[in-house]
Amino acid sequence: NRGVRVVKSQLKENGEFPVFQNSLVPLGYHSSWNYPANSTFIIVAGAAGEIGFSKINFWAADDCFVIPDSINLNSRFVYYFLLTKQNYLFSRVRKASVPRLSRNFIENIKIPVPPLHIQEEIIAILDRFEALVSDLKDGLPAEIAARRKQYEYYRSQLLTFKPKPPHPL
Structure with missing residues (x-):
C-alpha cells in the first residue's frame, strides 16, 4: 500500500510519529500515524529500494510503500526476506533525476510463505x-x-x- 502525501506544514521537528518519505531517515514527525508498529516498508523514490521496519506507529508518505499485513505472513519475516532481495530491488530502480521503483514491480515480488x-x-x-x-x-x-x-x-x-x-x- 502506498503511503499518503504529507505537506511540509504538517511536519514537526520532534514528535511521536516519524514520517518516512524517500529515505529510512525520518523526514520529520507527524501528530498522527497511518501505519501501525511492526510494519515493513520499501522506499520507492529517492533512496529507492531501501527496506525499513518500524517498531513504532509511523506515517508513511507517498514515496513509501508499506507491505500489508496478512494472517499468514509475519511482517518481520517479510522484512528479513526483502533484505535478501535488496540488490535485486536496487537493480530495478529507474535511474532518473529522482530514482524510482515502480509500484507494479513491488506488487509482483513473490514472497515465500x-x-x-x-x-x-x-x-x-x-x-x-x-x-x-x-x-x-x-x-x-x-x-x-x-x-x-x-x-x-x-x-x-x-x-x-x-x-x-x-x-x-
Missing part, C-alpha cells in the same frame, strides 16, 4: 544476529577506546622512571 511457527523461528534467529551486530557496532568502538586508554596508562607507567640517586664513582 512458510508456516507461521517457522517464520517466527527464523525471525528469532535473525533478531539475535541483528542484536549482536548492533552491539558490535556500538560496543566495539567503546571497547577500543577503553583499551586505548588502558594501553596509554600502562605505557605511561612503564616509561615513567623515578629519579635514582647518582651512583658514586
